Amino acid sequence: MKLFAIDSPLMNLLSKISNLLILNLITVIMCIPIITAGASFTAMHYVCLKIVRGHETSIIKQFFHSFKDNFKQSTIIWLLFLAVMAFLGYDFMLMYLNPTEMSTFVFGGLLAFMLIVLFGGCMVFPIQAKFYNKITVTLKTAFVFSFKHFFRTLLFLILKLLPLALFFIGNLGLVFFPVILCFCFTVPGFVAAKMYDKYFQEAEDIINAKQKAEHPEEDNDRIFTDVPETEKTS
Numbered sequence: 001m002k003l004f005a006i007d008s009p010l011m012n013l014l015s016k017i018s019n020l021l022i023l024n025l026i027t028v029i030m031c032i033p034i035i036t037a038g039a040s041f042t043a044m045h046y047v048c049l050k051i052v053r054g055h056e057t058s059i060i061k062q063f064f065h066s067f068k069d070n071f072k073q074s075t076i077i078w079l080l081f082l083a084v085m086a087f088l089g090y091d092f093m094l095m096y097l098n099p100t101e102m103s104t105f106v107f108g109g110l111l112a113f114m115l116i117v118l119f120g121g122c123m124v125f126p127i128q129a130k131f132y133n134k135i136t137v138t139l140k141t142a143f144v145f146s147f148k149h150f151f152r153t154l155l156f157l158i159l160k161l162l163p164l165a166l167f168f169i170g171n172l173g174l175v176f177f178p179v180i181l182c183f184c185f186t187v188p189g190f191v192a193a194k195m196y197d198k199y200f201q202e203a204e205d206i207i208n209a210k211q212k213a214e215h216p217e218e219d220n221d222r223i224f225t226d227v228p229e230t231e232k233t234s
Contacts, residue, residue: 016051016190022059023047024186030067038078038125041185043067046129048189052197066129073135074128081121088114119146122156126192130200145199152195159188 023044030040046066050056091110095103124142133141146153163184167173173180
């Protein structure tokens with residue numbers, strides 16, 4: 001009977017799986033308009049970190065709390081990311097249609113640049129979800145963090161691209177489509193949150209200590225998008 005107790009390891013695991021399932025479906029739905037994808041990814045990472053820390057309450061409520069709070073900045077970051085990837089895609093297409101002697105060299109440079117963008121893109125939405133900063137600071141922090149923790153970011157990038165890669169390997173994409181639909185965003189997001197939580201916590205402690213030293217009479221002014229106001233007052 002203890003196996004099915006509400007606080008048993010099995011029930012905790014099933015709870016996390018169901019939360020990741022619900023969160024993934026919401027994220028997929030909110031990404032459909034395309035322009036809202038940035039805010040959706042930010043909200044997804046916000047909730048994934050809460051799940052890792054055991055702070056999740058209402059998945060839907062927490063998702064839309066972060067979605068609303070971060071919509072403007074996340075959308076700008078997402079549109080910048082799309083513009084850069086569209087530029088790279090256009091250049092790759094031109095090289096494919098009009099190969100020249102310089103194509104190999106240019107291709108290598110563009111590929112390296114694309115990998116840098118993808119590395120920064122892996123961490124920009126988790127950082128946007130957790131920290132209040134200007135867009136330029138968020139972008140800079142994302143690139144610094146991603147290359148400082150190179151192998152963790154590489155694993156995160158592989159996990160993010162794996163669902164898409166399955167569609168290019170025979171019929172695996174179609175075979176695993178139900179699983180991909182249910183967990184394509186949240187499983188990589190959850191694994192990433194497990195990896196970066198320690199480093200985010202260290203940054204939180206440093207910033208909180210600095211704020212207390214500079215403004216000891218003030219409460220934490222929501223430096224981090226962590227707890228909704230409704231949760232704070234409850």
